[in-house]
Amino acid sequence: EDQVTQSPEALRLQEGESSSLNCSYTVSGLRGLFWYRQDPGKGPEFLFTLYSAGEEKEKERLKATLTKKESFLHITAPKPEDSATYLCAVQASGGSNYKLTFGKGTLLTVNP
């Protein structure tokens, strides 16, 4: 069974203090790994898709990386508006390949 574990559960940073969020996964064969951002009272917003180990994607202060067992979401010089819950999900290749398995998320708070 596919599994996704995100750590830490919650993270508090000062504005400008860079850090990383972790997503560890087990899947029979990886079709894709996805990062989403979710603000309170809203649905998740798609950020990145990573397909193979070594791949990296960037968007503003966010950079996502992928290895064969985990993905990191690096946040450089965060701002208060980066505060949100960040969700990681994996999609297996073959079989029920329409299914995304999500982690519980990391709640990020950036203080001014």
Added chain:
Amino acid sequence: ETGVTQTPRHLVMGMTNKKSLKCEQHLGHNAMYWYKQSAKKPLELMFVYSLEERVENNSVPSRFSPECPNSSHLFLHLHTLQPEDSALYLCASSQESWAGGYTFGSGTRLTVV
């Protein structure tokens, strides 16, 4: 209007009521999904429709009944719910059922009393 729109945003219903959640997408996507989000739990896939055909019923109780009349609309009919069904119900769409970059709606916050 663009994106994925869900109505209502909030719903309070008794255990004997019947209600429906509505989802509409204007993105030209071919796949639509219902997810349940409960506190402290990961998103749980409930139903998947691809080109209006249901391709997944993820062991969801029969008190939840989906309907997909066309590729732009998705409904979730609710009846005889339990308090533990209280959650945020999210609709999502994607270009194809195998494309994981979903676009989510803002969800319906359901409270069963």
